[in-house]
Amino acid sequence: MNFSIKDVARTAGVSVATVSRVLNNSDKVTEETRWKVLRAVETLGYVPNYSAKSLRTNFSRGIGLVISHDVDYFITFPYFSEFIRGMGQTLSGTDYHLVMVMSTDSRDDISSHLRAFERKVVGGVVLFDVMDNDKRIPVLKKYKVPFVVVGRPSLDEDYLYVDSDNVKGGMIATEHLFKIGCKRVLFINGPKGHSASRYRLNGYLKAHKKFGVQVDKKLIIYVKSDSDMKNGYEIVKSSIGQIKFDGIFVSGDFMATGAIKALKDSGIRVGRDIPVVGFDDVPIASMVSPTLTTVKQPIKDIGKAAASTLVDVMNGRNATSKVFDVSLVIRQSTSREG
Amino acid sequence: MNFSIKDVARTAGVSVATVSRVLNNSDKVTEETRWKVLRAVETLGYVPNYSAKSLRTNFSRGIGLVISHDVDYFITFPYFSEFIRGMGQTLSGTDYHLVMVMSTDSRDDISSHLRAFERKVVGGVVLFDVMDNDKRIPVLKKYKVPFVVVGRPSLDEDYLYVDSDNVKGGMIATEHLFKIGCKRVLFINGPKGHSASRYRLNGYLKAHKKFGVQVDKKLIIYVKSDSDMKNGYEIVKSSIGQIKFDGIFVSGDFMATGAIKALKDSGIRVGRDIPVVGFDDVPIASMVSPTLTTVKQPIKDIGKAAASTLVDVMNGRNATSKVFDVSLVIRQSTSREG
DNA sequence: TTGTACGCGTTATCAA
DNA sequence: TTGATAACGCGTACAA
Numbered sequence A, B: 001m002n003f004s005i006k007d008v009a010r011t012a013g014v015s016v017a018t019v020s021r022v023l024n025n026s027d028k029v030t031e032e033t034r035w036k037v038l039r040a041v042e043t044l045g046y047v048p049n050y051s052a053k054s055l056r057t058n059f060s061r062g063i064g065l066v067i068s069h070d071v072d073y074f075i076t077f078p079y080f081s082e083f084i085r086g087m088g089q090t091l092s093g094t095d096y097h098l099v100m101v102m103s104t105d106s107r108d109d110i111s112s113h114l115r116a117f118e119r120k121v122v123g124g125v126v127l128f129d130v131m132d133n134d135k136r137i138p139v140l141k142k143y144k145v146p147f148v149v150v151g152r153p154s155l156d157e158d159y160l161y162v163d164s165d166n167v168k169g170g171m172i173a174t175e176h177l178f179k180i181g182c183k184r185v186l187f188i189n190g191p192k193g194h195s196a197s198r199y200r201l202n203g204y205l206k207a208h209k210k211f212g213v214q215v216d217k218k219l220i221i222y223v224k225s226d227s228d229m230k231n232g233y234e235i236v237k238s239s240i241g242q243i244k245f246d247g248i249f250v251s252g253d254f255m256a257t258g259a260i261k262a263l264k265d266s267g268i269r270v271g272r273d274i275p276v277v278g279f280d281d282v283p284i285a286s287m288v289s290p291t292l293t294t295v296k297q298p299i300k301d302i303g304k305a306a307a308s309t310l311v312d313v314m315n316g317r318n319a320t321s322k323v324f325d326v327s328l329v330i331r332q333s334t335s336r337e338g
Numbered sequence C: 001t002t003g004t005a006c007g008c009g010t011t012a013t014c015a016a
Numbered sequence D: 001t002t003g004a005t006a007a008c009g010c011g012t013a014c015a016a
Helices: A005-012 A016-023 A031-044 A050-057 A069-076 A078-091 A111-118 A136-142 A166-179 A195-211 A229-239 A253-265 A299-314 B005-012 B016-023 B031-044 B050-057 B069-076 B078-091 B111-118 B136-142 B166-179 B195-211 B229-239 B253-265 B299-314
Strands: A062-068 A097-103 A124-127 A147-150 A161-164 A185-189 A220-222 A247-250 A276-280 A293-296 A322-324 A327-329 B062-068 B097-103 B124-127 B147-150 B161-164 B185-189 B220-222 B247-250 B276-280 B293-296 B322-324 B327-329
Touching: A005 A016, A005 A031, A016 A031, A050 B050, A062 A069, A062 A078, A062 A111, A062 A299, A069 A078, A069 A097, A069 B078, A078 A097, A078 A253, A078 A299, A078 B069, A078 B078, A078 B097, A097 A111, A097 B078, A111 A124, A111 A136, A124 A136, A124 A299, A136 A147, A147 A299, A161 A166, A161 A299, A166 A185, A166 A195, A166 A247, A166 A276, A166 A293, A166 A327, A185 A195, A185 A229, A195 A220, A229 A253, A247 A253, A253 A276, A299 A322, B005 B016, B005 B031, B016 B031, B062 B069, B062 B078, B062 B111, B062 B299, B069 B078, B069 B097, B078 B097, B078 B253, B078 B299, B097 B111, B111 B124, B111 B136, B124 B136, B124 B299, B136 B147, B147 B299, B161 B166, B161 B299, B166 B185, B166 B195, B166 B247, B166 B276, B166 B293, B166 B327, B185 B195, B185 B229, B195 B220, B229 B253, B247 B253, B253 B276, B299 B322
Parallel strands: A062 A097, A062 A124, A124 A147, A147 A161, A161 A322, A185 A220, A185 A247, A247 A276, A276 A293, B062 B097, B062 B124, B124 B147, B147 B161, B161 B322, B185 B220, B185 B247, B247 B276, B276 B293
Antiparallel strands: A097 B097, A293 A327, B293 B327
8 A cells, every 4th residue: 555666656657866856846858758657646645755865865854843851841932933933934835844843852952952953753853942041052052953042042143034023012011101191111031041031131231221211120030940820920929018019020921810810809900000911912912801901923934934934954955044023913901990 | 963773783792683682672682781881871861762663563652633724723732731841750750751733724633633643643533522423533543653542532432442420510510509599500511522522511401300300492502613701791791681590501611701790791790699610610719709609620630641541552452431520619700709 | 878797885695 | 682684666878
């Protein structure tokens, strides 16, 4: 039931070399032989064996996404899902496929990436969840593994990346809160050391400068591990009474949902008393109540760009890094009417 | 930088056959030669080439998950994310890897699965999002593609599946609503034809029988396409005033979130006026307000079982289908105090 | 323009 | 217990 290139050759009455040439539309073949071959492929339902292809060409069409065991809950974040969806849309209809490697290594260990590449399970990798000066990058370079980074973890940007404009994001979120009268904006940022956290903080500070507001470092809080809803809930819960604030900027909608719940549970009116701005604009943002004002990132587009950039690199085409614009989506959580 | 088995053999002073034997701990080898080989592997940092392995053995360690282009948003559902996470946890530390194939075919087209299998990109597939009497199943059987089904789409269960007890789920959800005084429970079910929808309806009907409540077919609504939050919102919105109901059972937390929002937007108090029960118990269920009473499915466990079952099948071991228990998690959305 | 023949890295068969 | 070697399906250098 599984035909090989030989069967096609025999059926078409040509040599395997010719079949190969037609299938990889290389070299010259007459229209007639091309037609004969394609007809044979069709009748047999021939499907090329990618293992053989990969072995022969030393090239794999697997797009690697390595996920460390200890942070596998990352998969469940709406941001990540949407990102993968974007990659999928780019890869759809191509011969490339997404390979998720679940490693037992810790998140900053590159060996799983390397192994997957050497095994030819993947032909390149997407590096996400990157830290400042991520140590994995130089290693990938050293071993010549094609890769693309989601985010910008270092200043000497000597690698390909796709990112959204986090500085602008942090800025417009904070600005919006200032504009509606906030003076002391609590900033629940992502984990310290994460590149996105740094850029967003930058934007937050910029907005302060622009509006002539003094920065109070006590208002800047980093979540310990990765951002999730519980963090948002607990941080706000414990901040109430401890720190004075009249607005909240949360680095992630999921967390913001938790923050809002904490306010509500404390009898504080979201919007009227304390406005809240999130980040990402994932689907739940428009379904929670109050609906969430947030910084919209084109996550799907970032995923698409990551995939196409990586494929380009894998094929030796030159590609360029991209930074995507963000925008503020104003909803109920910053409405003073609420 | 990429060593082959030959290099290992040369370094260890043995033949490639011996190296292969050691690496696949087949056959007999003396402790001494085994040690020599392993040492050589270690020093060279040898990593086997899976393409070659796959070519030779006609076996692929890719666990296939085919996603149709037209329903790719499925990826973003919390249920799916958690499911993948479960699979990942089982696969972590093994040589198997998850392969997501984005197809351009429609969802009931099996050809992408077949192609991925014939290409040896995957060695088996997970079939999810199945319909009653899914036509893909007999085809997979015919072509001897190892597979496992998530759900139970047909009565002659002549295939391996993992599922949760949807009948019980539908039953305990409805029962709970009856117990707190509801008489007319609006049931927003998944799409018609989906196997899970059928089982949950079954449970819904059973509860009616048990409590001696007449079933009003007008109260049973199927979402058109796949369940999402908007469906929940719009269905409830348009039902208010049209149909009399005093409780809602929604087949999915995401949709339930939409349903709750619709009630709130209409000035109806969730819980006190109209209690709502969801399904799944995804993370947002405990973060929305009111928090959501829901049927908890062990989604991650289902994912784990799907992966391990498929690996068993791929290796010719015999495996058994599994049905996972569900339970009711009572929260605020069914509290009369709310 | 087309065909022959080799080799990619691995496993399995057969001899030794 | 170990080694030599054929074969898996494919692409390509070289020959025709």
